[in-house]
Amino acid sequence: MIALEKLTKVYGQGPSAVTVLDNLDFSVAAGEIFAVVGPSGAGKSTLAQCVNLLERPTSGSVVVNGENLSSLSEEKLRIARRRIGTIFQSDGLFSRRTAAANVALPLSYLGVTARESKKRVAELLDRVGLTSRSNYYPHELSGGQRQRVGIARALALRPTILLADEATSGLDPESTTSITTLLKELRDDLGLSILFITHEMETVLKVADSVARLDHGHIVESGRVVDLLRDA
Ligand code: ADP
Numbered sequence: 001m002i003a004l005e006k007l008t009k010v011y012g013q014g015p016s017a018v019t020v021l022d023n024l025d026f027s028v029a030a031g032e033i034f035a036v037v038g039p040s041g042a043g044k045s046t047l048a049q050c051v052n053l054l055e056r057p058t059s060g061s062v063v064v065n066g067e068n069l070s071s072l073s074e075e076k077l078r079i080a081r082r083r084i085g086t087i088f089q090s091d092g093l094f095s096r097r098t099a100a101a102n103v104a105l106p107l108s109y110l111g112v113t114a115r116e117s118k119k120r121v122a123e124l125l126d127r128v129g130l131t132s133r134s135n136y137y138p139h140e141l142s143g144g145q146r147q148r149v150g151i152a153r154a155l156a157l158r159p160t161i162l163l164a165d166e167a168t169s170g171l172d173p174e175s176t177t178s179i180t181t182l183l184k185e186l187r188d189d190l191g192l193s194i195l196f197i198t199h200e201m202e203t204v205l206k207v208a209d210s211v212a213r214l215d216h217g218h219i220v221e222s223g224r225v226v227d228l229l230r231d232a
């Protein structure tokens with residue numbers, strides 16, 4: 001599980017300081033999809049970078065399975081980052097590598113043997129339903145398929161947390177559904193904690209168990225999605 005505890009991010013200093021995230025407090029349990037939804041400028045990208053451990057919070061912490069990651073040294077942070085898989089709006093695949101080679105990349109950095117890597121890549125592509133596309137290049141795949149390769153790559157190091165940063169923005173409705181369906185399978189089968197950051201409320205209603213509305217760096221409302229739908 002992942003918890004944010006009084007997470008605050010301030011850019012700049014003195015009179016020009018801007019508080020972009022103000023005391024965020026929430027947690028995402030194992031086997032839960034938690035959405036953060038907000039308009040442009042709300043602080044979503046900054047939140048993603050703090051959860052990603054690419055930005056350090058000004059104060060407060062990011063806690064994964066009970067361990068405060070915000071206070072780790074750079075060296076330990078690099079290792080801790082493996083526990084968090086990220087999928088981005090742009091799939092970020094290498095265009096001159098096949099789907100399988102893209103998924104294998106994080107494993108090659110860790111020195112996993114070729115044999116083990118091959119096995120793991122095959123499992124991962126099977127999990128995202130792309131076994132038959134293993135040797136295709138990104139330009140030979142649809143947007144939804146490319147995003148699923150991105151998910152397989154994010155899972156390669158067996159993270160416990162999956163961070164989806166505008167992961168369905170820009171996809172057509174059909175591809176969006178293929179991604180939301182897959183995320184729910186991963187939630188259920190692997191017990192991942194999934195943090196789904198987006199500006200699209202419609203997608204939140206389809207995918208999330210819980211949702212927090214972010215505006216100007218504050219959580220202005222949060223609750224279970226079933227309750228939102230019932231009250232609508
Ligand atoms: P969103 O992703 O929801 O559009 P961002 O996290 O990109 O929001 O930005 C939230 C606010 O923080 C904006 O007002 C933006 O101008 C400001 N901001 C983001 N990054 C920086 C930075 N490096 N320095 C100063 N202000 C920033």
Ligand code: ADP
Pocket residue numbers: 123155156157158159160190
């Ligand atoms: P095992 O101990 O055999 O790996 P698990 O039940 O933990 O069994 O996992 C079942 C399958 O799911 C295995 O193929 C494993 O590689 C894969 N798997 C488990 N957890 C994750 C994860 N967080 N990310 C990606 N794949 C995973």
